[in-house]
Amino acid sequence: MTSKVAALIGCAGLSTYLMRLIPLVLTSRRVTAKQTLSPRLQGFLAAVGPSFVAVFVVYSILPAGGAKIVPLQVAIKILALLPVAFVYQKTGNFGSSVLAGLVGYGGLYLLAGA
Amino acid sequence: MTSEVQAVQKGAWSLWREGLQGAQPIMIGYFPVAVMFGISTRTAGLGVLDALAMSLFIFAGASQFALVGMLASGVSFPGALIATVGLNLRHLFYGPAIAPMLGLTSWKQALPVAHGLTDEVFASALALLPRHSITERTALLLGLETGAYASWVLGTLVGALCFQAAAELTPALVPVLSFSLPSLFLVILLPLLKGRGAASALVAAVVATALLLSGFSTAALLAGGISGSVLGAFWGRDDD
Numbered sequence: 001m002t003s004k005v006a007a008l009i010g011c012a013g014l015s016t017y018l019m020r021l022i023p024l025v026l027t028s029r030r031v032t033a034k035q036t037l038s039p040r041l042q043g044f045l046a047a048v049g050p051s052f053v054a055v056f057v058v059y060s061i062l063p064a065g066g067a068k069i070v071p072l073q074v075a076i077k078i079l080a081l082l083p084v085a086f087v088y089q090k091t092g093n094f095g096s097s098v099l100a101g102l103v104g105y106g107g108l109y110l111l112a113g114a
Numbered sequence: 115m116t117s118e119v120q121a122v123q124k125g126a127w128s129l130w131r132e133g134l135q136g137a138q139p140i141m142i143g144y145f146p147v148a149v150m151f152g153i154s155t156r157t158a159g160l161g162v163l164d165a166l167a168m169s170l171f172i173f174a175g176a177s178q179f180a181l182v183g184m185l186a187s188g189v190s191f192p193g194a195l196i197a198t199v200g201l202n203l204r205h206l207f208y209g210p211a212i213a214p215m216l217g218l219t220s221w222k223q224a225l226p227v228a229h230g231l232t233d234e235v236f237a238s239a240l241a242l243l244p245r246h247s248i249t250e251r252t253a254l255l256l257g258l259e260t261g262a263y264a265s266w267v268l269g270t271l272v273g274a275l276c277f278q279a280a281a282e283l284t285p286a287l288v289p290v291l292s293f294s295l296p297s298l299f300l301v302i303l304l305p306l307l308k309g310r311g312a313a314s315a316l317v318a319a320v321v322a323t324a325l326l327l328s329g330f331s332t333a334a335l336l337a338g339g340i341s342g343s344v345l346g347a348f349w350g351r352d353d354d
Contacts, residue, residue, distance in 0.1 A: 004191065005160065005164055005185065006167070007191070008181065008185070008191060008194055008195065009164070009167045009168055009171055009172065009181075010171065011195050012168075012171075012172050012177065012181060012194075012195060012198040013168075013171030013172045013173075015195070015198065015199050015202070016172050016173070016174050016177065016198070016202050016205065017228060017229055019199075019202055019203070019205040019206050020205045020208065020209060020228040020229065020231045021209070021224060021225070021228035022209070023206050023207070023208075023209035023210045023213075024208075024209030024210070024212070024213050024218070024224045024227065024228050024231070025209075025218075025221045025224045025228075026209075026210075027209060027210040027213035027214070028213045028216065028217075028218040028219075028221075028223075028224060029221075031213055031214050031217065032217070032218070032219055040347045040348070041347070043310065043346045043347040043348070043349055043350075044343050044344065044346055044347035045210055045211050045214070045343075046310060046311075046346055047310055047311065047314035047342055047343045047344075047345065047346020047347065047349070048207050048208075048210070048211035048339070048343045048346075049211055049236075049237075049240040049306060049311075050303065050306040050307070050310075050311035050312070050314045050315040050318070050342065050346075051314045051315060051317070051318035051338065051339045051340075051341070051342025051343045051345075051346065052204065052207065052208075052233070052236070052237070052318070052338075052339040052342075052343075053237045053240065053299055053302050053303045053306065053315070054303055054314075054315035054316070054318045054319040054322075054338070054342065055318050055319065055322040055334070055335055055338035055339050055342075056233055056234075056237060056295075056299045057296060057299045057300055057303055057319065058319050058322045058323050058326065058334075058338070059322065059326070059334070059335060060295055060296035060299060061296060062323065062326045062327070069327070077293070077296060080293060080297075081296065081297065081300050084297045084300050084301060085300060085301075085304065088300075088301045088304055089304075094136070094139060094241070094298070094301050095138060095139065097297060097300075097301045098139040098142070098294050098297040098298055098301065100297075101293055101294065101296070101297030101300075102142075102290060102291070102293055102294055102297065105289075105290060105293040105297075106290045106293075109289060109290060
């Protein structure tokens with residue numbers, strides 16, 4: 001490992017860690033001190049989860065990084081999410097829902113020769 | 115050691131194990147991607163130690179791949195660092211969203227929790243933590259993070275050590291196994307789709323899709339997440 005690579009890994013690791021740690025500590029302090037968060041901030045924080053998870057879903061379906069969109073691949077992913085939703089609605093179980101997605105996607109992937 | 119303390123410790127271990135079990139979908143999704151990361155690090159001319167250090171100390175998939183690409187193409191130190199920080203800006207929002215669920219009483223408790231707060235762990239925590247009392251959640255989250263971290267580090271090591279054999283095997287496995295992550299995100303999203311959550315998710319998804327299709331893939335993640343959250347701030351206080 002060269003010193004440049006080591007320094008870069010150290011700085012990147014530290015910056016990533018601090019971006020996760022500092023907001024967590026600051027918000028925990030406010031919560032522990034029972035300082036009331038404004039209704040706007042409460043609404044904002046309540047919406048962070050659904051918003052980012054929805055973006056993760058989009059991100060995991062559409063190709064990122066300027067890659068060309070292949071409609072068939074996107075269609076396969078969307079179709080393979082249907083058994084996931086179906087099994088989750090029926091069972092409420094994460095593991096079996098994810099497994100249904102893997103089986104569905106694997107089957108469609110093989111069928112399409114994608 | 116009193117029996118009361120032992121009981122508390124046993125509870126924490128069993129919660130940690132429960133968190134670890136909850137991490138299984140993440141582990142299935144992470145492992146092949148981490149193997150690919152290990153391979154890409156070696157093919158970029160970096161060593162096993164470089165790959166391992168990145169996964170141990172950074173633990174952020176997208177920025178690790180970007181960093182390897184930048185190192186391979188000779189991007190300057192400040193440029194690579196700024197790009198990494200930019201890619202990880204979204205992490206600023208995870209702590210504030212999750213802190214009210216954890217009730218951490220000191221900054222020391224936040225130290226181990228913060229390192230494992232990746233996209234997938236954050237999303238899984240949103241679904242897993244509310245099912246437990248506030249005193250149980252930190253141990254659960256740590257179990258979730260341990261599973262994800264172990265899978266990522268181990269996958270990197272396998273990819274970096276056996277990169278020639280792994281390169282032949284993983285391209286066939288990556289697309290199928292990595293589909294566990296979209297599946298996981300969907301099952302986490304479904305119960306959040308009520309009132310404010312549904313409106314925020316819809317706006318976030320539309321903004322992210324529009325930006326992704328326009329080629330702004332890095333901005334898409336952050337802009338989508340923020341736009342949905344801002345809508346949530348102005349939604350009112352009725353229906354959570």
